Amino acid sequence: MALNRDFVGRSFPPGEPYEVSRVKIREFADAIGDQNPVYRDADAAKAAGHPDVIAPPTFPIVVSLGSPALVDPELGLNYAMVVHGEQRFEYTRPVRAGDVVVCTSTITEIRSIGNNEKLVIETDISTTDGELICKTYNTIVERGA
Amino acid sequence: MTAQVKYADVEVGTEIPARTFPVDRANLVMYAGASGDFNPIHWRESVAKAVGLPDVIAHGMFTMAQAGRFVTDWAGDPGAVVDYGVRFSSPVVVPDDGGAQLEISGKVEEKLDGNKVVVALTARAADQKVLTRAKAVVRLA
Secondary structure (H helix, E strand, O other): OOOOHHHOOOEEOOOOOEEOOHHHHHHHHHHOOOOOHHHOOHHHHHHOOOOOOEOOOOOHHHHHOOOHHHHOHHHOOOHHHEEEEEEEEEEOOOOEOOOEEEEEEEEEEEEEEOOEEEEEEEEEEEEOOOOEEEEEEEEEEEOOO | OOOOOOHHHOOOOOEEEEEEEEEOHHHHHHHHHHHOOOOHHHOOHHHHHHOOOOOOEOOHHHHHHHHHHHHHHHHOOHHHEEEEEEEEOOOOEOOOOOOEEEEEEEEEEEEOOOOEEEEEEEEEEOOEEEEEEEEEEEEOO
């Protein structure tokens, strides 16, 4: 089904702040099978120059996944037919335990590719103090029937 | 922390030795829980097949995470990654019996200012390229 083109350029204000915990970072590192001590051990992270344990490079997806942009029924997205097309992260610094972050998302592109619909959403992940940590570019594809 | 690999020691064309990462259904269940992506195509065969997939497929972000780990293990510091992007070109099909094998390799494609390099990544499963245009920019020592 065609997605609602009126959503191109629309921005979604930050929702509830997300507090990054050591436990969540370790759970994520376990799930991806990554044993790096900077994800688990605050002393190892400090020895490496970080204030606390840091999160793996793909961790920001956990924070940005809760974007309200894609669940608005007016957009017309059929989640069952969605696949991930592309993903990119631009980092100012790694996410780390203790960060309290908010996401601001903008839909930058919607277009048809054959029977599929492609949607690009950009998200700024910043601390509640206004420090930009990471910018994400998420392309999803709704497969046509 | 600075990366352990030195900028001066790599050239355009320097290859990062290939590694194989096994993926099974338990990995996908753990990843669903940790990431919050509970789409059943990643853990329920009947749902995957009902939407036209050959079987359960891995989360694209799980595959991206494995290629990310390949880069950070090489560089020595996960904080050294300044940019990382991929296109998901083909799904990683994960059968109940035996799972799948992800084969990841990389090559230094370009040297940039500020001790940064562009690493081009290749990821294959079952002889299919599962990531394309996969690149990480890493700040080396």
